[in-house]
Amino acid sequence: MRRQVRKSGNGIKVFSFDVDGTLVSMRFADCVWLQGIPEAYAAKEGVSFEQAFDFVKSEYDKIGDNRVEWYKMDYWLQKFGLSTTREELFGKYKGEVEIYEEVESVLKVLKAEGFKLVISSNAAIEFIEFQIRPIRKYFSLVFSATSDFGAVKKSNGFYTRVCEIADVKPHEVIHIGDHWVFDFVNPREIGMTAYFLDRGRSRNRNIKGEDDEFVISNLNGILDKFRKR
Ligand SMILES: [Mg+2]
Known part of the structure; x- marks a missing residue:
């Protein structure tokens, strides 16, 4: 049975993914x-x-x-x-090249639910394209901050550009990635929802209570957040 993902009510239209450490291993x-x-x-x-x-x-x-x-x-x-x-x-x-095992099934569910999927990575475009070939078909846009905009995701300008090109408002986007500043702090600064992916959760930083609901240990955590009760 396919898992249900809740779409209405929260206004989310786009899921944005980091690549290294998020979709593929290092x-x-x-x-x-x-x-x-x-x-x-x-x-x-x-x-x-x-x-x-x-x-x-x-x-x-x-x-x-x-x-x-x-x-x-x-x-x-x-x-x-x-x-x-x-x-x-x-x-x-x-x-x-190693795509994490849960990635494709999660992308498939989100895509089937009508969400637009994009990639927002710091990696050079050649590294991105080479590694995501088997799952490229799920993504409608691929952004390399360094190749496309000559900047790292450190700048909020990057996420603003992503929203402009994807033609959505920041609050309609969920970004997921494994870098605390690039993937969590910065997208939130312009009003995106962000989830910090901590695949080695127990051995890493202690997240303060209020952020804890925005920390996931693999991408299935995203479906859990949006699954219908
Ligand atoms: Mg990363």
Whole structure:
């Protein structure tokens, strides 16, 4: 029996999803950034993988995920002087793409209930498209903050643009993601409803009481919130 999702009464029209850590695990991205790139750097410089890893990682950390460059493969390939390509790296690790097991069934229910589904990610568009291929059909719009708008989701401007393009008001959107600031604090600031996805819930931060109802441990938590009594 199909689960019922309540649509009327709350005015929600759109569900927006983060990608890394939300729809897919970090495995593929970690392999590309923390294995493929250091390996290529080690080969080029004739140093050990460990030395290359430490150097590459410290360079990533200097930039940090608040800056657009952090997400851009071309920036790093050029910075490290590597001749490998994105296609090569993606091909090498394609077996590591991992869509979380409950994702497709949840998307299917929401789609069948008439909600519009969109993606709102910081990842570069190539990373998004490559990893979500099996579930791409459920989404009507895919937004990469860094590729499409040259900004990270840190700015509220990003979510405002998403609403404009999707032609909805912020209060008609529910966003779900696993980054406390990018996916929870910021979308709420412009009036969206947000759910913080905490897949490793018990070992993480203590959520203050009033926010607790907006924390879920997997995407089924969304259906539980909207299921008819
Ligand atoms: Mg994420």
